[in-house]
Structure formats: C-alpha cells, structure tokens
Amino acid sequence: MALKLYGYWRSSATYRVRIALNLKGLEYEYIPVHLVKDGGEQNKDEYVRLNPSQLVPTLVDDEEDIILSQSMSMIEYLDEKYPDRTPLLPAHALERARVRALAMDVACDVQPIANLRVLNALKSQFDASQEQVVAWAAEWTRRGFTTIEKRLQTQAGKYCFGFDVTLADVCLIPQIYNAKRFGVELTDFPLIKKIGENCEELAAFQRARPENQPDAQ
Numbered sequence: 761m762a763l764k765l766y767g768y769w770r771s772s773a774t775y776r777v778r779i780a781l782n783l784k785g786l787e788y789e790y791i792p793v794h795l796v797k798d799g800g801e802q803n804k805d806e807y808v809r810l811n812p813s814q815l816v817p818t819l820v821d822d823e824e825d826i827i828l829s830q831s832m833s834m835i836e837y838l839d840e841k842y843p844d845r846t847p848l849l850p851a852h853a854l855e856r857a858r859v860r861a862l863a864m865d866v867a868c869d870v871q872p873i874a875n876l877r878v879l880n881a882l883k884s885q886f887d888a889s890q891e892q893v894v895a896w897a898a899e900w901t902r903r904g905f906t907t908i909e910k911r912l913q914t915q916a917g918k919y920c921f922g923f924d925v926t927l928a929d930v931c932l933i934p935q936i937y938n939a940k941r942f943g944v945e946l947t948d949f950p951l952i953k954k955i956g957e958n959c960e961e962l963a964a965f966q967r968a969r970p971e972n973q974p975d976a977q
C-alpha cells in the first residue's frame with residue numbers, strides 16, 4: 761500500500777489526518793506508534809530516522825517517495841494530490857484563507873499547548889499534579905473555543921463554513937474530542953457543539969474516532 765500513516769490513536773494531529781484520508785476515500789496502512797509504552801516508541805531510533813521531531817503523525821507516500829511530518833502539510837498535500845476527492849479547501853483564495861485561519865486557530869493556538877509532551881513537562885519540570893495538568897489543558901481549550909465560537913457566528917452553516925466539510929472541520933473535531941477529555945462544557949459553545957454533532961454523522965469522521973483505531977486502549 762503506497763500510503764502509510766504512523767500515529768497514535770489518541771493523538772489529535774493523527775486524528776485529523778485520519779479524517780482527511782477517510783474523506784478522500786484513500787486506502788492507507790496505519791502503523792501505531794505508542795507514545796507512552798517503553799518510554800515512548802516515538803523516541804526509538806527507527807522512528808527518529810523517519811521523523812526527527814519524535815512526534816506523530818508521519819505520512820509516507822511510497823508512490824512519490826516522500827515522507828511528511830506536520831499534519832497540516834499532510835492534509836494539504838493530500839488535498840492537492842487528490843483534488844477531485846472531497847476538496848477540503850474552497851476554490852476562491854479569500855475563502856481558502858478564512859478556512860485556513862480557523863484551522864490554524866486549532867492547530868497552532870490550542871492543540872499544541874495541551875500536547876502530551878507539554879503536559880508531561882508540566883509534571884516533570886514544574887511538579888504539577890494531574891488535576892493541575894487537566895485544568896491547564898481545559899483553560900487553554902476554553903480560550904481557544906471562545907475565539908472560534910465568535911468566528912463561527914459569521915460563517916457557520918451545517919459545518920464551519922456553510923454546508924461543505926472543509927479543513928476547518930477536520931481540525932475542529934479532534935479538538936472537541938480533547939475538550940471532552942479535559943472536562944470542557946460544550947454547552948458554552950453551541951455552534952462548535954452543533955458542528956461537532958453534524959460531522960459525527962459522517963462515516964469518515966466515525967471511522968477516524970480514536971476508539972475505532974487498532975491501537976486504542
């Protein structure tokens with residue numbers, strides 16, 4: 761199989777790439793990389809040679825002899841390589857910019873602050889308790905969702921942008937999953953909640969859910 765996705769079942773960055781692959785209807789081999797077991801398989805020499813950042817996901821396309829890190833680059837690569845399979849970015853430049861901006865609200869401003877290695881550093885370097893770590897993640901998620909909810913007021917339809925699934929939805933749904941893990945009350949964000957429910961009705965999102973992955977625990 762030409763496409764290989766190295767990832768972790770609960771990684772939100774991996775989750776968003778799974779959604780994109782499913783929306784495109786692309787077959788791929790999923791190769792689990794356990795982020796906790798044995799000190800973290802992402803730190804093993806074999807994986808570091810593949811992805812020096814020691815993060816997931818990693819996308820390999822043997823057909824093009826390319827290895828990609830960073831989930832957003834993977835999704836845009838797939839969108840450009842397979843433009844006729846559920847386009848994830850609008851045709852118009854202005855609308856593309858708006859979709860990217862909302863996607864980056866999640867991928868750049870919210871998700872990295874609650875990344876596993878950040879949460880682990882709070883414990884190991886600053887003696888934070890598990891309760892404090894969860895409170896940290898919840899606080900930054902709420903702040904990010906407050907921004908996103910306001911943006912959606914002027915552009916949302918059934919999904920983040922009207923009635924077509926875009927890159928923004930692909931990024932938002934994994935962050936909703938994280939928000940629930942951290943105890944964030946979604947009733948405070950009615951548009952985000954509604955869009956999440958609408959996306960979850962689609963098979964591509966259902967198949968991508970963390971609990972439906974072979975390495976789920």
